[in-house]
Amino acid sequence: MTFIQFLLQQAINAISIGSLYALMAIGLAMVFGILRLINFAHGDLIMVGSYTALLMLVAGAPFWAAGLVGIIASALAGLIMERVAYRPIRGAPDVAMLLTSFAVTIFLENFAVLLFSPTPRPFPAPAILGTALQFGQLRVASVDVVAIIVAGVLLVLLTFFITRTEVGVSMRAASQDLLAARLMGINVNRVIAAAFAIGSMLAGVVGLLWSVRVGKIDPLMGFYPVLKAFVASVIGGLGSLPGAVLGGYVLGILEILLQGLLPSSLTPFRDAFVFVILIILLLFRPNGILGTTEREKI
Amino acid sequence: MLKLENVHVYYGHVHALKGITIEVRQGELVALLGANGAGKSTTLMTISGLLRPRSGSITYDGHDLTRADPYDIVGLGAIQCPEGRRIFGGLTVQENLLMGAVRRRDRQAVRQDLDWVCSLFPVLGQRLRQTGATLSGGEQQMLAIGRALMARPKLLMLDEPSLGLAPLIVQAIFDVIRQLHEQGVTILLVEQNARQALQVADRGYLLETGRVMLSGLVTELYANPEVERFYLGGAA
Amino acid sequence: MGDRIQQAEMAPKVMGLRERKPVLKPNVLAVLLLSVLLIGGLAATDLAASAYVQRVVIGLGISIILVVSLNLSNGFTGIFSLGHVGFMAIGAYTAAILTLPVSLKQVNLPDLPAWLGRLELPFLPATLIGGLLAMLIAFLVGLSLMRLSGPYVSVATLGFLVIVQVVLVNWDQVTRGARTFSGVPPHTTLWWVWGWAGLTVYVIWRLARSAYGRQMMAIRDNEIAAQALGINVMRSRLLAFCISAFFTAVAGSLWAHFIMSFSPKSFYFAQTFSIITMLVVGGMGSVSGSVIGTGFVTLLSELLRNAERGINLGFLQIPPIYGASQILMAVIFVLVIVFWPKGLLGERELNFERLWGRLRREEASDRHG
Numbered sequence: 001m002t003f004i005q006f007l008l009q010q011a012i013n014a015i016s017i018g019s020l021y022a023l024m025a026i027g028l029a030m031v032f033g034i035l036r037l038i039n040f041a042h043g044d045l046i047m048v049g050s051y052t053a054l055l056m057l058v059a060g061a062p063f064w065a066a067g068l069v070g071i072i073a074s075a076l077a078g079l080i081m082e083r084v085a086y087r088p089i090r091g092a093p094d095v096a097m098l099l100t101s102f103a104v105t106i107f108l109e110n111f112a113v114l115l116f117s118p119t120p121r122p123f124p125a126p127a128i129l130g131t132a133l134q135f136g137q138l139r140v141a142s143v144d145v146v147a148i149i150v151a152g153v154l155l156v157l158l159t160f161f162i163t164r165t166e167v168g169v170s171m172r173a174a175s176q177d178l179l180a181a182r183l184m185g186i187n188v189n190r191v192i193a194a195a196f197a198i199g200s201m202l203a204g205v206v207g208l209l210w211s212v213r214v215g216k217i218d219p220l221m222g223f224y225p226v227l228k229a230f231v232a233s234v235i236g237g238l239g240s241l242p243g244a245v246l247g248g249y250v251l252g253i254l255e256i257l258l259q260g261l262l263p264s265s266l267t268p269f270r271d272a273f274v275f276v277i278l279i280i281l282l283l284f285r286p287n288g289i290l291g292t293t294e295r296e297k298i
Numbered sequence: 299m300l301k302l303e304n305v306h307v308y309y310g311h312v313h314a315l316k317g318i319t320i321e322v323r324q325g326e327l328v329a330l331l332g333a334n335g336a337g338k339s340t341t342l343m344t345i346s347g348l349l350r351p352r353s354g355s356i357t358y359d360g361h362d363l364t365r366a367d368p369y370d371i372v373g374l375g376a377i378q379c380p381e382g383r384r385i386f387g388g389l390t391v392q393e394n395l396l397m398g399a400v401r402r403r404d405r406q407a408v409r410q411d412l413d414w415v416c417s418l419f420p421v422l423g424q425r426l427r428q429t430g431a432t433l434s435g436g437e438q439q440m441l442a443i444g445r446a447l448m449a450r451p452k453l454l455m456l457d458e459p460s461l462g463l464a465p466l467i468v469q470a471i472f473d474v475i476r477q478l479h480e481q482g483v484t485i486l487l488v489e490q491n492a493r494q495a496l497q498v499a500d501r502g503y504l505l506e507t508g509r510v511m512l513s514g515l516v517t518e519l520y521a522n523p524e525v526e527r528f529y530l531g532g533a534a
Numbered sequence: 535m536g537d538r539i540q541q542a543e544m545a546p547k548v549m550g551l552r553e554r555k556p557v558l559k560p561n562v563l564a565v566l567l568l569s570v571l572l573i574g575g576l577a578a579t580d581l582a583a584s585a586y587v588q589r590v591v592i593g594l595g596i597s598i599i600l601v602v603s604l605n606l607s608n609g610f611t612g613i614f615s616l617g618h619v620g621f622m623a624i625g626a627y628t629a630a631i632l633t634l635p636v637s638l639k640q641v642n643l644p645d646l647p648a649w650l651g652r653l654e655l656p657f658l659p660a661t662l663i664g665g666l667l668a669m670l671i672a673f674l675v676g677l678s679l680m681r682l683s684g685p686y687v688s689v690a691t692l693g694f695l696v697i698v699q700v701v702l703v704n705w706d707q708v709t710r711g712a713r714t715f716s717g718v719p720p721h722t723t724l725w726w727v728w729g730w731a732g733l734t735v736y737v738i739w740r741l742a743r744s745a746y747g748r749q750m751m752a753i754r755d756n757e758i759a760a761q762a763l764g765i766n767v768m769r770s771r772l773l774a775f776c777i778s779a780f781f782t783a784v785a786g787s788l789w790a791h792f793i794m795s796f797s798p799k800s801f802y803f804a805q806t807f808s809i810i811t812m813l814v815v816g817g818m819g820s821v822s823g824s825v826i827g828t829g830f831v832t833l834l835s836e837l838l839r840n841a842e843r844g845i846n847l848g849f850l851q852i853p854p855i856y857g858a859s860q861i862l863m864a865v866i867f868v869l870v871i872v873f874w875p876k877g878l879l880g881e882r883e884l885n886f887e888r889l890w891g892r893l894r895r896e897e898a899s900d901r902h903g
């Protein structure tokens with residue numbers, strides 16, 4: 001395999017995983033923009049979707065149906081989460097909201113451990129996603145290609161949504177100035193529900209792709225993805241949707257780059273390096289790459 | 299049309315409004331004057347439903363607004379153009395204006411109103427595709443007022459439209475306010491710039507540390523030596 | 535406008551800071567009385583109580599140190615650190631490595647650098663070194679983190695926790711990696727723990743009441759106003775962060791020598807959440823609140839943990855549900871945040887003088903009524 005082919009392979013790897021991070025980060029950014037809430041439990045939506053899909057698969061459903069139900073389950077879980085845990089504390093200080101999301105995640109994870117046992121279960125991937133495509137000397141996992149394509153389509157749809165639909169524009173308005181948005185008579189409950197629903201659906205999609213990629217699922221599977229999604233969101237600027245997308249891809253590329261460049265003795269420390277780079281980044285851009293450098297208004 | 303009776307509002311422990319009684323009749327332009335911190339913005343925020351009075355009542359057009367939600371209040375046509383403009387910087391001028399009409403259901407009329415607002419403020423029409431953050435202060439104020447007008451307000455509440463703007467632009471904005479008043483829009487105008495406000499208003503209230511100190515027709519207020527001394531810049 | 539609404543609420547608080555009364559006689563009396571009771575209680579526990587009760591009391595003491603020091607950073611300065619357990623790990627591992635007998639070191643940690651492999655320190659120096667190391671790391675990390683605000687600082691401290699975890703899991707020669715670190719000599723006793731707890735509470739109490747404390751609270755309430763007043767935000771925050779890291783690491787060492795074997799997983803999210811729960815229940819910004827909140831939550835979780843093994847009420851049998859206590863704690867946590875967002879004591883301290891005054895007023899009204 002030539003060097004170019006090697007680069008290409010790694011590039012596809014990076015973009016594929018970057019796509020997953022970007023989709024996750026969008027969900028976080030949508031909710032943070034409006035509510036200033038860091039939803040730790042966002043990762044558990046992946047888990048909810050994957051387990052639901054698994055149950056459907058075990059029951060004999062075709063993959064596309066199981067996947068669809070899984071995504072819907074994630075969306076529903078997100079809406080319930082909003083209604084039960086986050087709506088009652090709207091307007092509370094940021095810290096309280098952060099801690100509540102922590103509590104929700106502990107609740108969901110322990111509940112899942114209770115229901116499903118902590119041992120990982122295999123996630124059967126359908127034929128098309130399990131194979132590898134061959135382009136001459138280049139070997140690419142088909143799930144990676146699918147991830148890139150799916151992410152691309154979803155991003156286009158999302159852009160359309162936030163620029164051309166009333167709910168979408170309202171969402172952007174609400175995340176810029178919630179008070180002014182309320183003065184316009186925007187239905188805040190509906191906008192927030194939409195943000196949760198869309199973000200959770202995206203999490204469901206990421207969950208499916210992730211489960212296929214890794215091949216197994218377990219109750220704590222959402223933990224690392226949500227952490228990565230955070231980092232991605234922070235890199236790009238918390239609350240900014242384009243920032244989330246940018247951050248996701250930057251993180252994906254960064255991870256693959258570090259994986260390749262670090263000497264083998266240091267590769268297990270890759271995640272630590274990512275966080276160190278994040279902290280250094282925050283030193284120079286305390287609000288992320290695309291975050292506003294706007295100072296707090298008095 | 300709008301009546302506040304003995305309204306008390308608290309921010310936590312701070313007693314911000316201490317029994318405000320204000321009335322705005324149909325078609326009037328009423329000015330709410332007073333220094334910084336007198337409670338003018340608090341009054342508008344309470345009317346708009348973002349603050350809840352601890353006691354007292356607010357009636358508007360026959361409806362009791364005291365415990366109402368901003369969503370419903372806007373639905374009844376009581377629209378506020380907040381202090382500091384608060385336009386959506388990341389949205390385009392057009393999107394900002396359309397956000398003003400978000401509560402309305404009549405698509406066709408909304409389109410017409412967009413044209414009307416652009417005729418009132420031609421500069422907005424020229425910058426429809428630009429983002430709000432790229433506008434100058436005066437243009438942002440026009441955008442904010444235009445956005446409020448897009449809601450077809452029955453009661454328009456303006457909070458310090460002249461704040462931080464050059465005199466020429468202030469003049470232009472007050473010309474528009476005068477125009478709207480002539481067209482019959484009921485307006486409640488909060489202003490620190492008492493001179494400008496009294497030039498366009500029918501009646502005025504003077505607020506001081508949460509209380510209504512003076513009220514009356516503009517001619518009466520002009521004649522009052524207190525107003526003259528403290529708010530109009532001293533004896534002529 | 536929303537900012538003005540927030541600011542108006544700040545006004546009485548900022549003014550209140552200057553009116554804080556010095557500690558008056560009834561409070562001093564009460565504290566002395568409580569101390570005597572505490573020492574008596576500890577002695578009784580040491581001599582007469584069962585091993586189980588002793589363990590709970592030791593655990594309680596360690597939790598108090600953890601929660602009160604976290605309060606210093608989270609409650610008083612408003613930097614919501616999610617990574618403090620990282621300092622606990624640093625304290626635990628450092629002290630444990632230092633106190634581990636040389637013979638065990640040769641078996642468990644054969645790849646330790648020679649000078650370390652020959653070292654075996656007594657409990658107090660090892661603990662102190664652990665604390666100081668954590669403080670140093672807090673200083674270095676804090677230099678970059680303290681400039682951040684709001685959610686960014688929380689995510690960054692979370693990053694710190696992950697970094698510590700990754701280092702612990704991968705630095706095999708020194709930490710045994712993901713494997714259990716065992717054989718730690720059981721140096722921790724009731725007296726060590728509560729001695730340190732008393733010191734921690736005293737230091738942080740004094741700090742909160744000092745000029746530094748007032749600065750920190752001013753920063754927490756309104757950072758911009760504090761800067762305008764000339765308060766060096768960076769320095770105050772860094773100081774609080776470092777001191778709280780020290781005590782957290784000490785607690786880690788105490789815990790390590792109590793539980794005698796642990797792994798990196800012991801210092802991750804479950805631990806973080808349980809400490810934060812105690813902090814929130816007691817009230818962020820109140821030292822006495824932290825103590826009471828910790829006691830309350832510890833008691834509750836012990837009860838729940840016993841219930842996990844199944845309850846036999848004679849007519850009703852609830853089967854064992856392992857993990858139920860965690861779930862219940864999470865639910866209780868959400869309930870507390872929704873209904874008592876300020877926790878048991880909020881930002882006020884337990885004030886005996888006020889209680890005394892209220893009691894006497896009730897007495898008086900009884901007589902007249």
